[in-house]
Amino acid sequence: MSQKITNAGRTQSNAIECLNISEKKVGLFVTCLVNTMRPSIGFASITLLEQAGCTVEVPELQSCCGQPAFNSGDDEGTRQIAYQTIKQFENFDYVVLPSGSCAAMIKKNFIEVFKDQPQWLARAKHLASITHELLSFLVDVCHFQPNGIELDGSYTYHDSCSGYRALHVYEQPRKMLSKVKGLKHKPLNSHAECCGFGGTFCVKYSDISNAIVAEKVENVLATEADYLLGGDMGCLMNIAGKLNREGHKEIKALHTAEVLAGLAPQILGGKDAS
Amino acid sequence: MQANKPEDFYQNVSKALAQPDLKKIIRRTTDKAEAKRAEAIANFPEFDNARSQGQKVKDHTIKYMEHYLAEFEKNALAQGTIVHWASTGEEASKIVLDICRQHKAKKVTRSKSMLGEEIGLTHAFDNSEMERIETDLAEHIIQLAGDPPSHIVWPAMHRSREDVVKLFREFHADPTYSEEITDLVRSARRDLRTKFLTSDIGISGSNFLLADSGSSCTVTNEGNAELTITPPKVHIVTAGIEKLVPSMAHAVPLLRLLTRSATGAEITQYITFHNGPKRPNDADGPQECHIVLVDNGRTKMLAEGMEEMLRCIRCGACMNHCVVYKHIGGHAYGSVYPGPMGSVLTPHLNSLEVANKQTHACTMNGRCEDVCPVNIPLPKLLRSLRAQSWQKKYEPLLNRFVVQSFAAMAKRPRLFQLLSSCGVIVMKVFSRKGWIKTMPFTSGWTRNRDLIEPESTTFMHQYKKMKKTKNGGA
Numbered sequence: 017m018s019q020k021i022t023n024a025g026r027t028q029s030n031a032i033e034c035l036n037i038s039e040k041k042v043g044l045f046v047t048c049l050v051n052t053m054r055p056s057i058g059f060a061s062i063t064l065l066e067q068a069g070c071t072v073e074v075p076e077l078q079s080c081c082g083q084p085a086f087n088s089g090d091d092e093g094t095r096q097i098a099y100q101t102i103k104q105f106e107n108f109d110y111v112v113l114p115s116g117s118c119a120a121m122i123k124k125n126f127i128e129v130f131k132d133q134p135q136w137l138a139r140a141k142h143l144a145s146i147t148h149e150l151l152s153f154l155v156d157v158c159h160f161q162p163n164g165i166e167l168d169g170s171y172t173y174h175d176s177c178s179g180y181r182a183l184h185v186y187e188q189p190r191k192m193l194s195k196v197k198g199l200k201h202k203p204l205n206s207h208a209e210c211c212g213f214g215g216t217f218c219v220k221y222s223d224i225s226n227a228i229v230a231e232k233v234e235n236v237l238a239t240e241a242d243y244l245l246g247g248d249m250g251c252l253m254n255i256a257g258k259l260n261r262e263g264h265k266e267i268k269a270l271h272t273a274e275v276l277a278g279l280a281p282q283i284l285g286g287k288d289a290s
Numbered sequence: 291m292q293a294n295k296p297e298d299f300y301q302n303v304s305k306a307l308a309q310p311d312l313k314k315i316i317r318r319t320t321d322k323a324e325a326k327r328a329e330a331i332a333n334f335p336e337f338d339n340a341r342s343q344g345q346k347v348k349d350h351t352i353k354y355m356e357h358y359l360a361e362f363e364k365n366a367l368a369q370g371t372i373v374h375w376a377s378t379g380e381e382a383s384k385i386v387l388d389i390c391r392q393h394k395a396k397k398v399t400r401s402k403s404m405l406g407e408e409i410g411l412t413h414a415f416d417n418s419e420m421e422r423i424e425t426d427l428a429e430h431i432i433q434l435a436g437d438p439p440s441h442i443v444w445p446a447m448h449r450s451r452e453d454v455v456k457l458f459r460e461f462h463a464d465p466t467y468s469e470e471i472t473d474l475v476r477s478a479r480r481d482l483r484t485k486f487l488t489s490d491i492g493i494s495g496s497n498f499l500l501a502d503s504g505s506s507c508t509v510t511n512e513g514n515a516e517l518t519i520t521p522p523k524v525h526i527v528t529a530g531i532e533k534l535v536p537s538m539a540h541a542v543p544l545l546r547l548l549t550r551s552a553t554g555a556e557i558t559q560y561i562t563f564h565n566g567p568k569r570p571n572d573a574d575g576p577q578e579c580h581i582v583l584v585d586n587g588r589t590k591m592l593a594e595g596m597e598e599m600l601r602c603i604r605c606g607a608c609m610n611h612c613v614v615y616k617h618i619g620g621h622a623y624g625s626v627y628p629g630p631m632g633s634v635l636t637p638h639l640n641s642l643e644v645a646n647k648q649t650h651a652c653t654m655n656g657r658c659e660d661v662c663p664v665n666i667p668l669p670k671l672l673r674s675l676r677a678q679s680w681q682k683k684y685e686p687l688l689n690r691f692v693v694q695s696f697a698a699m700a701k702r703p704r705l706f707q708l709l710s711s712c713g714v715i716v717m718k719v720f721s722r723k724g725w726i727k728t729m730p731f732t733s734g735w736t737r738n739r740d741l742i743e744p745e746s747t748t749f750m751h752q753y754k755k756m757k758k759t760k761n762g763g764a
């Protein structure tokens with residue numbers, strides 16, 4: 017395939033035009049946190065995307081979306097990482113990430129660092145146009161609803177900031193979760209207030225982050241839910257880590273995709289999802 | 291209370307987090323502000339329209355700043371106002387004090403103005419032979435307490451009612467012995483009334499400067515601006531040049547945004563347009579009017595691509611909704627302007643070298659931008675200041691090293707995958723019952739929370755294995 021066709025010139029609309037709806041070719045960017053800490057979210061994503069009628073491929077040469085460099089102000093470092101990501105993913109019909117903040121990084125922030133490089137800017141813009149956060153992609157693009165999934169108990173939902181504010185992910189996960197038999201929703205007070213993770217922020221300003229997450233934990237506990245669900249591994253690790261440090265084992269943190277793919281029992285039993 | 295310095299941000303933060311009640315005290319005000327703003331916006335369906343209108347007015351005026359400044363000056367002069375220009379805060383303060391001295395003023399009344407704080411006017415008066423009297427209730431409280439302001443709309447929000455009771459009993463000539471808010475307000479009114487009438491000079495800020503009339507607009511709830519401005523012989527306005535708008539019609543959408551975003555009110559009790567000195571047929575008013583137009587870093591912001599920040603109408607919504615501000619409070623920032631807008635402004639008013647730590651004290655959650663009535667992309671601006679700090683190497687060496695090493699790995703996916711696998715093996719060694727309590731090089735995380743135990747191997751490792759089995763089985 018010639019480089020020309022695959023690069024900047026291609027727009028989303030003609031990508032959609034030449035697409036047979038039943039065969040959405042999706043490149044899954046698992047994100048570095050899921051890759052190292054919680055592979056089951058990656059497998060849950062594959063399961064759900066396939067159920068939704070997509071063909072899923074996971075490019076092996078993927079790393080990180082570049083947020084640590086970008087948020088530290090290291091534009092050159094961000095570009096170096098972004099070159100890789102663009103090359104790996106620009107030829108898919110869609111690029112999907114099981115994380116609001118990493119998806120927002122590609123959708124909104126890549127273009128910031130390529131302002132002075134028109135060719136890369138065009139490629140970054142194209143990538144932005146085909147990139148989606150997993151849960152909103154399943155509902156908004158694939159019109160997917162889970163079927164036959166059961167989980168007894170109640171959940172509360174933490175809307176991660178990038179997903180909620182930058183990408184408007186709110187209804188979609190709740191809509192899908194409402195189809196899980198046995199699962200009830202308990203609304204979280206201040207559901208869209210930051211949990212204090214903030215990527216590098218939580219280690220740079222560990223004590224401020226701690227004060228923030230402590231408050232989040234209070235709100236989560238007040239719901240008396242069995243599960244804390246969300247769409248971002250970073251926030252979930254932060255809140256779950258604080259819950260555990262404070263000795264609260266009664267509430268389990270899971271990624272929404274894990275629940276929707278029916279992996280919850282297995283994960284809670286301590287097994288790998290693959 | 292000694293004012294914190296911006297360069298001591300880390301210490302200021304530790305001090306703030308160690309105050310057990312601070313969080314509660316802040317939330318008492320910010321939570322109410324959040325709720326009232328939300329209600330006001332819900333009852334104002336044109337909000338988004340007004341917002342983009344407000345943004346347009348500001349952007350337009352900023353783009354043609356020179357033109358509107360000239361127009362304002364011409365019209366202000368025509369009204370009989372004396373116009374002064376100050377390029378720095380110090381210069382502005384000096385102009386104000388010189389005017390006061392020319393009039394041999396002994397007492398000056400001042401209505402709340404953050405610009406006054408910015409240019410160091412309060413200190414300048416305190417170091418002079420003149421008596422400074424703050425007439426805004428909250429400013430009055432912090433003046434008695436000797437505190438710097440902790441919020442741009444509620445400068446005394448860090449003080450509890452008990453504090454106020456104590457302060458008033460100590461300082462008011464005829465204090466109240468009740469703890470009821472109305473009685474406390476009356477006590478302050480008794481104390482301030484005589485001072486209003488015996489003041490030699492009144493000093494105010496300005497919320498909007500109208501270019502087509504040369505007038506200045508004040509927005510208050512207590513009427514203290516009017517009482518500060520009208521009785522004394524001389525009135526001095528200090529205003530940042532970004533306060534300009536073309537006309538009253540342009541100020542209106544901004545006013546609608548300002549009051550709702552600040553306090554959730556549709557309108558404040560007092561909105562007054564001041565038009566120069568008393569004219570022959572006027573019933574009252576100052577005999578002499580001055581306006582000091584202050585740059586203090588604003589044109590530099592314009593030149594440095596920070597023009598969006600000049601839209602700010604000082605409503606305080608960004609700090610009311612900031613999760614970091616809510617925990618550390620205004621004093622920690624060490625600046626007149628705290629919270630998100632302060633973290634963007636302070637590096638320009640001070641220097642980035644001194645105030646770059648504040649730009650990093652943000653989780654980039656985007657709530658401030660979401661509520662800003664003039665669409666200032668605060669996270670983007672903070673990020674661009676971080677990029678400047680990075681280029682100028684203001685970042686601590688260790689942070690730079692960590693970020694650069696991470697980027698160096700991440701741009702080599704094979705190496706990144708390999709190191710991720712190694713990371714999992716190491717974490718496994720430190721894991722107990724699904725959690726890591728402590729581990730080398732993770733103290734930033736594990737000091738305050740546990741780290742979840744990773745699965746047996748990385749996703750990529752499991753995925754490749756799975757694919758192999760699938761293909762092998764096929």
Ligand code: SF4
Binds near residue numbers: 605
């Ligand atoms: S930045 Fe926006 S929200 Fe913050 S004070 Fe200024 S106008 Fe208000």
